[in-house]
Amino acid sequence: MTLDVHLTPDDFDDKLREDALRGLTSTPKCLPPTWLYDARGSELFEEITRLPEYYPTRTEFALLRHHAADIAEAARPDMLVELGSGSSEKTRVLLDALAPHLSTYVPQDVSEPALRTAVARLSVEYPDLEVHGVVGDFTDSLHHLPRGERRMIAFLGGTIGNLVPAERAEFLAGTAAVLSPDEWLLLGAGLVTDLDVLRAAYDDAAGVTAEFDRNVLRVLNTRLGADFDPDRFVHRAVWDEANEWIEMRLEATEPMTVRVPALDLEVHFEEGEQMRTEISAKFRLDGLGRELAAAGFAVRHEWVDPDGRFALLAASR
Numbered sequence: 001m002t003l004d005v006h007l008t009p010d011d012f013d014d015k016l017r018e019d020a021l022r023g024l025t026s027t028p029k030c031l032p033p034t035w036l037y038d039a040r041g042s043e044l045f046e047e048i049t050r051l052p053e054y055y056p057t058r059t060e061f062a063l064l065r066h067h068a069a070d071i072a073e074a075a076r077p078d079m080l081v082e083l084g085s086g087s088s089e090k091t092r093v094l095l096d097a098l099a100p101h102l103s104t105y106v107p108q109d110v111s112e113p114a115l116r117t118a119v120a121r122l123s124v125e126y127p128d129l130e131v132h133g134v135v136g137d138f139t140d141s142l143h144h145l146p147r148g149e150r151r152m153i154a155f156l157g158g159t160i161g162n163l164v165p166a167e168r169a170e171f172l173a174g175t176a177a178v179l180s181p182d183e184w185l186l187l188g189a190g191l192v193t194d195l196d197v198l199r200a201a202y203d204d205a206a207g208v209t210a211e212f213d214r215n216v217l218r219v220l221n222t223r224l225g226a227d228f229d230p231d232r233f234v235h236r237a238v239w240d241e242a243n244e245w246i247e248m249r250l251e252a253t254e255p256m257t258v259r260v261p262a263l264d265l266e267v268h269f270e271e272g273e274q275m276r277t278e279i280s281a282k283f284r285l286d287g288l289g290r291e292l293a294a295a296g297f298a299v300r301h302e303w304v305d306p307d308g309r310f311a312l313l314a315a316s317r
């Protein structure tokens with residue numbers, strides 16, 4: 001088992017400082033979703049995936065379970081690369097189906113602790129498989145992937161929705177560019193669905209998503225010495241009708257000034273001011289097909305759950 005670290009703690013700090021400075025000084029304020037996933041954030045996300053309201057993970061898991069054999073037959077990869085693999089929980093069903101041809105599994109994630117645990121566990125469970133973890137940002141990691149004969153890049157969970165359209169276009173074109181013609185992309189994407197279902201998924205009754213959202217403030221406190229009081233922010237999940245995405249926002253409950261020593265910055269929040277911490281775009285199959293086509297992919301298979309909430313697409317060039 002190996003673990004490549006493409007984002008060293010120093011690179012990480014530089015990136016965080018850059019993102020935080022840009023986001024906290026823009027109007028409206030915003031932070032990129034990457035920073036939600038420190039060790040605690042990754043744990044909270046795992047907890048989210050088990051909530052009754054959060055349907056994406058279990059819906060995608062069912063699709064993977066039902067269609068893993070079709071995926072294996074179509075793509076027959078020797079290497080499975082999984083971008084944003086997290087705990088690699090739902091990947092097992094793929095690994096089992098791909099086993100006859102698969103020699104290497106390359107999980108990639110921004111959270112080193114989550115990845116270490118996953119890599120260690122999988123190496124024990126799949127002794128015949130070479131497990132090669134890559135720590136980094138999924139966009140940078142594309143260019144540092146190990147070579148294989150026939151790779152399949154899996155980008156699951158609907159994480160594609162965290163990118164705005166221009167970033168998506170760049171990411172998909174970049175993915176097409178690193179793949180050769182007989183290599184595949186397996187993409188999991190959330191679909192536009194009932195708005196109450198969507199909103200509940202991003203603002204659950206138990207408040208786990210709220211805690212996950214506020215955790216980004218703790219990350220800024222720990223890593224940048226900031227003095228955010230997370231209790232003075234409430235979590236909001238807002239559906240943006242025009243863009244067809246959910247926005248997670250943190251709303252200040254009172255006016256306050258926050259100090260961020262590592263940036264030599266003081267940030268003022270008005271009462272009720274909202275800071276965006278994530279977008280989670282939902283798709284329509286025709287639109288997603290067009291985006292993939294524009295990047296140079298042809299969709300070979302698509303599978304949708306019976307409620308029409310989530311899609312799994314297999315594409316090649």
Ligand code: AVJ
Pocket residue numbers: 048056157158159161162201202209248278279280
């Ligand atoms: C892991 C990025 C797919 O957008 O649904 C869960 C993250 N945010 N609840 C998503 C998330 C709020 C999740 N992804």
